[in-house]
Amino acid sequence: MSDLKSVLGEAVEAAFAAIGAPPELGRVTPSDRPDLADFQSNGALAAAKRLGKNPREIATAVADQLAGDPRLAAVEIAGPGFINLKVAEAALSDRADAIAADPRAGAASVAHARKVIVDYGGPNVAKPMHVGHLRASIIGESLKRLYRFRGDEVVGDAHFGDWGYQMGLLIGAVMDEKPAVAAVVEAINAGGQGDVSAFEQVSLADLDRLYPEAAAKGKTDTDYRDRARKITAALQTKQPGYYALWERFRDVTRVALERDFHALGVDFDWWKGESDVEPLIPPMVAELDAKGLLVDDQGARIIRVAREGETKKKKLPDGSVVTVPSPDPLLVVSSEGSAMYGTTDLATILDRKQIFGPDLIIYCVDQRQADHFEIVFRAAYLAGYATEGQLQHIGFGTMNGTDGKPFKTREGGVLKLNDLIELTRSKARERLREAGLGENLPPEEFEATAGKVAVAALKFADLQNFRGTSYVFDLDRFMSFEGKTGPYLLYQAVRVKSLLRRAAEEGVAQGPVTVAEPAERDLVLTLDAFDAALGEAYDRYAPNALAEHAYRLSQAFSRFYAACPIMQAEPAVKASRLTLAATTLRQLELALDLLGIATPDRM
RNA sequence: GCGCCCGUAGCUCAACAGGAUAGAGCAUCCGCCUUCUAAGCGGACGGUUGCAGGUUCGAGCCCUGCCGGGCGCGCCA
Structure with missing residues (x-):
């Protein structure tokens, strides 16, 4: 399945x-001047430089070679030596039929599938x-x-x-506040029995409230901090009382997390935690030492x-x-003998190598951690846990409020x-009610539609x-009701669905595509550009390329409509035209699905 | 202090490998619903791409220096 490009x-x-x-200079790109052409090649300019010839002469010679190609309606030379290509309508019609018949709606797969972990x-x-x-x-x-669709074996972790x-801090704080819980923890720690149902009084709201308090206290109060460290160390040796309480923390958190992720249409293949790689750390440290990588x-x-x-250059405290x-x-x-977060990250790379053997690990984490990942990645390469380039930090900017500062609630x-x-x-x-949309839907469908919107x-x-910048x-x-928004894209998809329902009711079938109108040309050329957009999003870890395609497709459809x-x-x-509409819907829903966006049937 | 990222239309953002006239949306203005969902479509207005040099036939993109903003800089994660 090859696109026209x-x-x-x-x-x-x-x-x-x-x-x-x-020959590699003959690369073709979509035209920058849609008024003049569908595609262009700028290679004559580069070839002229290398061969020491006039670019227009080269362009003309290339155009002569292309003359008579039935797929091309026109080949023209413009400006300093751009080769402009206009595609024949028959070729566009054929391409539209091919996309319509393709289960992947015109998208190719990667030539060599890789094993990929996305850590997000x-x-x-x-x-x-x-x-x-x-x-x-989201990213x-x-x-x-996207990686999975292109054919890679992908795990989301x-x-x-x-x-x-922070776990030691919290365990201490909860025990301070809830004597009943503390009593059970201590009883179990001492080797006795304890009724862990007492832990049910610990809610996520408690943890959320206690953590900032405990963290602040730990910064100023040395005794408090030392106690938290001791508890942390004891937890890491799985002292049973602390461990049981920690399990409660983990469980109560995970329920809330999965609810939030589910609401966003996000799900994971693995819920591996830092605790899972804890046992790997002592042997890893020994191995790093044996390799001569550790320095005191x-x-x-x-x-x-x-x-x-x-x-x-670094400025020391003395100036x-x-x-x-x-x-x-x-x-x-x-210096106290404990593992740091970088240690855990390194052990995680080792763990992933051992259990999955990934060709690529994508870390989808805030841009502010760029330095940290650079250090961990280099250490992993030195240790032989991955080879250069297999670890990629896909950093992104922060989400700011309308004042341009990091997003806060009204209360700060x-x-x-x-x-x-x-x-x-x-x-x-x-917004749905204001627009009078979904008025006739049953309440559950209305609610589901609102969720999708x-x-x-x-x-x-x-x-x-683009992920790298803040927004x-x-x-x-x-x-908003108008413009380049998610709701606009859903609206376009829903309009096509409505149209197709009506066609089905009237028993009208789809048939071969014949491109005639300018809006039809544009729509087919946009459909054809899907694979290039996917390729760019894939190669650059940049879903915005795919988002842009989905928007352009919606626009092209709306003009056609x-x-x-x-x-x-x-x-x-x-x-x-029905074929074009149905194909547009299929490609649009596919693109949206790869962005993690689901479309309603009606609105 | 050092390092990384960013600076594009009034606002929010794009720009594929250095290519033609830097594109969208919002806002403003002008049109289009007795016809398939007007959350739509067409049109207008809007730019010295922070500043100054340099490389190139050609620079928003590459190089140098400034100015402005964000973030980071071993015993938290």
Whole structure:
């Protein structure tokens, strides 16, 4: 299944070869000037430079080679040597029929399937998800679906943050506040029996409330901090009372997390946590030591990851400036003998290598962690747990409020993800009612539709931006009646569905496509561009390329819908246009599904 | 201080490998519903791509230096 861009590219490459120019320069791209052409090749300019000839002469020679190709209606030379290609209507019609018959709606698969892990979401035990988790979930889910669709074997891992110092802090804080719980923990720790049903009084709301208090207290109160560290150490040796309480924390958190993820259409294949790789750490440290990678430094054990000559200047507390290696080393074992978060990340890479053997691990995590991942990745390469390039940090910017600062609630706190979803849903209901849409739907379907509109608004608003940059979160704009929004895309899909229902009722069948009108040309050319958009999104880890395609497709359809009446047309034209409409719907729903967006049937 | 990222229309964002006239949406203005869902379609207005140099036939994109913003900088994760 090849798109016109590739097919024409091969023809132009052959033409380049025929005149003695490097064939790879014959690459064809969609035209920058749709008024002049459908596709273009800029290769004559580069070839002229290499061969020391006039670019227009080369372009003319290439055009002569292409003359007579039945797929091309016109080949023209423009400007300094652009080769402009206009596709014949018959070739467009054939291509439309091919996409219509293709279960993948015109999309190719990768030549070599890889094993890929997408690490995203990053929820933590005892902390409800907040808006900061939204981007990781949205982008990661989309990448997971995209890679899987292209043919890779893909695993999505939530990489649950369920271990470490914060657990010790929380266990202490809960025991301080709830004597009944503390009594049970101590009884079990002492080797006795305890009624763990007492733990049921511990809710996620308690944990959410206690954690910031405990964290703050731990920073100023040394005794408090030491106790938390001791509990953490005891938990890590699975002291039974602490471990039982920790299990309660984990369970109560996971229920809430899965509810939030489910509401967003996000799901994971693995819920591996940091605790799962804890047993790997001691042997890993021994192995790193045996490989000679560990160095003692200020009482800690580190891996130096900077290469020869990589340095930076650093200001010391006394004001003097020294030159040190850069990046910083990976801190593997602290001076107190405990594992650090980088250690856990390294062990996770080792674990994944052992149980899955991935060719690629994609970390979908906030851009602010770029330095951290650079260090961990280098350490993993040095340790032989992965080879250069197999670990990719796909960083993204922050989500800001309309004031341009990191998103906060009106009260200045962090907005919980669940609250955000509810807020968005209620806005969706309101907007649907204002527009008089879905009035005749049964309540359950109306509610489901509102949910889909809400998710589409949130996700499309995020995914239309390139992941690397921060963006402004403005719910009113995302949920707007007009413009480049998720609801617009759903609306287009629903209009086609409605049309197809009517065609089915009237017994009108689809038939071969005949491209005639300009709007039909544009629609077919847009359908044809699907695979290129997928390829770009895949290669650059950039779902915005796919989001852009989905929007363009919707626009092209909407213009076609306005310009080309379907049900009133002549039978052959009607059949052709129905095929175009049905194919558009299929490709649009596929693209939206890869973005993690579901379409309702009616609205 | 050092490092990374960013600066594009009044606002929010795009721009495929360095290519032609830098594109969308919103906002503003003008048209289009007795015809398939008007959350739609057509049109207009809107730019010295932060500034100054450089490389190139050609620069929003590459290089250098400034200005402005965000983030990060081993014993939290």
